[in-house]
Amino acid sequence: MNYFKNIGGFRSILYTIKIGRDVGFIKMFRTLVSKNTCKTCALGMGGQNGGMSNEQGHWPEICKKSIQAMSADMQKPIPLEFFKTYSIDELKNFSSRDLEKSGRLTFPLLLNTNSNYYKPISWKEAYDRIEKKLINTNPDRSFFYFSGRSSNEAGFLLQLFARVFGTNHVNNCSYYCHQASGVGLNTSLGTGTATVDLEDLDYCDLFFVIGANPSSNHPRLLTKLKNIRKRGGKVIVINPVVEKGLVEFSIPSDLKSLIFGSKIASEYIQIKPGGDLALFSGLAKYIIMKGSINSDFIDNSTEGFDIFKKSIQKLSWKEIENSSGINREEIEMIGDYYVKSNNTIFSWCMGITHHPHGTATVQQIVNLALLRGMVGKKYAGLLPIRGHSNVQGIGSMGVVPKLKKEIFDRLLKLGVPLPKTKGYDTLACIKSAEKNEMDFSFCLGGNLYGSNPDSNLTSKSLSNIDTIVYVSTSLNTGHIWGTGKNTIILPVLTRDEEYQSTTQESMFNFIRLSNGGIKRHNNLRSEVEVIGEIGSRVLGEEDLFNWNQLKNHESIRSLISNIIPGFESIREIGKTKKEFHIPGRILHSTVFPTDTGKAKFFYQDIPKSKNLKNNQFQLISVRSEGQFNTVVYEDEDLYRGQNQRNVILMNKNDIQSLNLCEDENVVIKNEVGRLDNILVKPFDVKEGAVLMYYPEVNSLISQRVDPLSQTPGFKSMIVSITKSFSSS
Numbered sequence: 200m201n202y203f204k205n206i207g208g209f210r211s212i213l214y215t216i217k218i219g220r221d222v223g224f225i226k227m228f229r230t231l232v233s234k235n236t237c238k239t240c241a242l243g244m245g246g247q248n249g250g251m252s253n254e255q256g257h258w259p260e261i262c263k264k265s266i267q268a269m270s271a272d273m274q275k276p277i278p279l280e281f282f283k284t285y286s287i288d289e290l291k292n293f294s295s296r297d298l299e300k301s302g303r304l305t306f307p308l309l310l311n312t313n314s315n316y317y318k319p320i321s322w323k324e325a326y327d328r329i330e331k332k333l334i335n336t337n338p339d340r341s342f343f344y345f346s347g348r349s350s351n352e353a354g355f356l357l358q359l360f361a362r363v364f365g366t367n368h369v370n371n372c373s374y375y376c377h378q379a380s381g382v383g384l385n386t387s388l389g390t391g392t393a394t395v396d397l398e399d400l401d402y403c404d405l406f407f408v409i410g411a412n413p414s415s416n417h418p419r420l421l422t423k424l425k426n427i428r429k430r431g432g433k434v435i436v437i438n439p440v441v442e443k444g445l446v447e448f449s450i451p452s453d454l455k456s457l458i459f460g461s462k463i464a465s466e467y468i469q470i471k472p473g474g475d476l477a478l479f480s481g482l483a484k485y486i487i488m489k490g491s492i493n494s495d496f497i498d499n500s501t502e503g504f505d506i507f508k509k510s511i512q513k514l515s516w517k518e519i520e521n522s523s524g525i526n527r528e529e530i531e532m533i534g535d536y537y538v539k540s541n542n543t544i545f546s547w548c549m550g551i552t553h554h555p556h557g558t559a560t561v562q563q564i565v566n567l568a569l570l571r572g573m574v575g576k577k578y579a580g581l582l583p584i585r586g587h588s589n590v591q592g593i594g595s596m597g598v599v600p601k602l603k604k605e606i607f608d609r610l611l612k613l614g615v616p617l618p619k620t621k622g623y624d625t626l627a628c629i630k631s632a633e634k635n636e637m638d639f640s641f642c643l644g645g646n647l648y649g650s651n652p653d654s655n656l657t658s659k660s661l662s663n664i665d666t667i668v669y670v671s672t673s674l675n676t677g678h679i680w681g682t683g684k685n686t687i688i689l690p691v692l693t694r695d696e697e698y699q700s701t702t703q704e705s706m707f708n709f710i711r712l713s714n715g716g717i718k719r720h721n722n723l724r725s726e727v728e729v730i731g732e733i734g735s736r737v738l739g740e741e742d743l744f745n746w747n748q749l750k751n752h753e754s755i756r757s758l759i760s761n762i763i764p765g766f767e768s769i770r771e772i773g774k775t776k777k778e779f780h781i782p783g784r785i786l787h788s789t790v791f792p793t794d795t796g797k798a799k800f801f802y803q804d805i806p807k808s809k810n811l812k813n814n815q816f817q818l819i820s821v822r823s824e825g826q827f828n829t830v831v832y833e834d835e836d837l838y839r840g841q842n843q844r845n846v847i848l849m850n851k852n853d854i855q856s857l858n859l860c861e862d863e864n865v866v867i868k869n870e871v872g873r874l875d876n877i878l879v880k881p882f883d884v885k886e887g888a889v890l891m892y893y894p895e896v897n898s899l900i901s902q903r904v905d906p907l908s909q910t911p912g913f914k915s916m917i918v919s920i921t922k923s924f925s926s927s
């Protein structure tokens with residue numbers, strides 16, 4: 200048996216050893232076991248039980264991703280000479296990987312319109328410039344973008360600053376991520392996050408993995424999936440691409456699984472991209488037809504069923520089959536699994552939300568759960584698999600254009616002068632910059648340029664902004680291609696380096712405490728310190744808030760506990776170390792937090808199938824195993840067997856029908872842009888669909904969005920494929 204062929208397993212262990220050798224085993228071990236929330240996905244490892252433990256206290260839990268992120272943060276500083284050596288034009292030849300590998304940012308940097316070089320500046324100069332600019336900026340011509348790595352404390356404080364400063368243009372990477380889940384769940388159930396806790400996964404008997412690749416992106420979920428199979432439960436994967444790690448995975452912390460591998464998918468449904476709404480409509484139709492609905496639950500705890508039922512019954516099987524790419528027998532087979540299940544959990548990720556009908560599909564998943572009463576009880580429910588480690592917390596903290604009414608009212612009561620103007624979502628801010636309507640932008644982490652659709656247009660739009668401030672830990676493509684007339688980069692501490700403790704929220708609504716405390720570099724500031732300093736300089740001593748005092752995390756937590764409903768326990772967390780679930784989020788009873796107390800059925804039409812020419816395909820943009828969002832750590836995608844990123848993965852029948860061959864050099868084009876020198880690779884992807892790597896592919900993604908959630912269709916672009924002249 201070749202143990203190294205297994206996905207996960209020994210190769211993850213080897214990688215750990217390699218990183219240990221690079222950064223030092225003792226340092227690595229100390230970081231891994233330190234009491235800090237893992238920096239990668241929102242499964243939420245670490246916290247007060249120590250790193251490598253999940254929120255149920257289970258140990259050891261570890262994944263290659265956290266080691267990757269950790270080792271990146273442990274890099275040496277970028278030397279001063281770097282910025283004298285490389286001009287912006289030269290840095291444009293650096294890949295995302297080259298930029299990340301340059302090292303940690305440890306001094307503020309300034310790039311002026313008239314210069315081609317980033318220039319190191321002092322913190323004082325950086326603050327002076329930001330203060331001067333903000334004092335002279337019309338608040339409505341400024342926006343604040345947040346990624347999901349920052350703490351609740353930093354998130355809360357910056358959104359508060361933005362509002363007091365006078366703008367509602369406050370948003371986070373969620374608009375490119377799970378916004379459709381939030382909107383869909385909120386309209387149907389009155390709450391926008393997971394309805395289950397981690398323990399529910401230990402008792403469910405059927406688990407749907409829809410449009411997600413957790414083997415690569417949430418590896419620790421795989422332990423739960425393996426256990427579901429082990430206790431006789433079923434895992435159904437719905438994905439246009441056969442992701443090997445979802446077929447079989449080798450879990451490093453489980454010896455048997457490590458050696459022999461574990462089966463994950465009981466059934467693998469290879470759907471057409473964007474076909475999920477049709478598939479779930481088909482499942483609903485079948486369940487209703489069979490009379491396998493939970494009528495008591497529907498009658499007592501839901502509304503809108505009759506209209507939903509009538510509309511679903513009208514759908515033809517032909518339409519369902521055509522749009523989903525799945526035949527009726529297969530749909531009925533999944534339906535039978537569902538009917539037999541007592542406790543089903545539906546989980547999903549970007550394969551659902553990155554479509555113009557993303558929100559509609561989320562609502563349809565909820566409908567399906569409601570039909571059999573799979574929400575509002577233990578061991579069953581809905582689980583949007585969140586991305587960034589604290590993206591959910593950032594949302595909870597009010598990092599949204601429109602504050603929840605309760606938060607708004609509480610702030611108003613405190614006397615906060617809240618702006619009345621309509622706040623923009625992320626893409627709306629970029630579009631507004633395109634029209635020259637933005638003078639100032641502040642980005643707390645992330646890579647707004649890299650994550651944004653239509654890279655060329657984004658670059659141009661950002662260049663219209665007078666001053667952009669990036670608060671970052673390392674260099675990324677945004678610092679090079681997403682510059683304003685003046686660009687300032689402020690280098691900050693990472694979570695485990697913070698001087699004071701911070702908190703994060705997992706995808707299961709669990710609030711964790713991170714101690715921080717690891718010292719790596721001089722001259723860095725904490726995110727909160729930066730925001731507090733800007734607050735005190737711009738808003739002054741006379742302000743309602745003492746911004747200098749708000750550099751203290753305890754003071755911020757006290758404010759959060761007064762302002763954000765459900766966060767009362769955060770006030771004492773620094774002292775008690777008591778991590779907690781946000782009350783009211785996990786739905787284990789049949790009263791729903793909607794206006795009527797009932798869950799709502801929403802019927803949504805299946806989108807019309809597009810007629811494609813024979814060289815046109817639906818493009819799915821995905822992450823590789825070796826990257827975290829726009830940060831590429833390794834060019835290799837171990838799990839998909841690719842060793843470079845300029846590839847297009849295609850079904851072998853499609854390769855044949857275009858008369859192409861493996862490694863042929865092709866041009867990928869559409870109305871947004873073109874990418875040259877892309878190599879064709881055969882892969883088990885649904886015919887008609889092709890796969891490419893994000894963020895490089897963003898020059899082909901249009902700025903068209905899901906009208907309900909404003910999320911771009913990152914997995915729904917049509918592209919044409921033609922041979923390159925050079926290869927013919």
Ligand SMILES: Nc1nc2c(c(=O)[nH]1)N[C@H]1C(S)=C(S)[C@@H](COP(=O)(O)OP(=O)(O)OC[C@H]3O[C@@H](n4cnc5c(=O)[nH]c(N)nc54)[C@H](O)[C@@H]3O)O[C@H]1N2
Binds near residue numbers: 239264416821828
């Ligand atoms: N290693 C690593 N981990 C990460 C990240 C990372 O970049 N690297 N990013 C983090 C973040 S912010 C997020 S949001 C998550 C993202 O986690 P995922 O959502 O798992 O990531 P993606 O690579 O975008 O692709 C999701 C999967 O959806 C499938 N898919 C595409 N289109 C469709 C469709 O129409 N229907 C269905 N059913 N499936 C489809 C793709 O084939 C792919 O397997 O991961 C988080 N964790």
Ligand SMILES: Nc1nc2c(c(=O)[nH]1)N[C@H]1C(S)=C(S)[C@@H](COP(=O)(O)OP(=O)(O)OC[C@H]3O[C@@H](n4cnc5c(=O)[nH]c(N)nc54)[C@H](O)[C@@H]3O)O[C@H]1N2
Binds near residue numbers: 830913
């Ligand atoms: N085509 C396509 N586009 C996509 C997607 C896709 O699947 N396809 N996915 C979308 C999704 S799901 C998301 S979430 C977005 C990602 O969007 P973002 O969250 O904006 O991007 P990241 O790449 O995660 O940001 C990485 C940068 O964050 C900074 N950073 C890291 N740690 C810290 C920290 O502790 N503090 C601070 N201040 N900065 C830190 C580093 O400088 C690093 O370069 O991209 C979206 N764009």
Ligand SMILES: [Mo]
Binds near residue numbers: 375
């Ligand atoms: Mo994300």
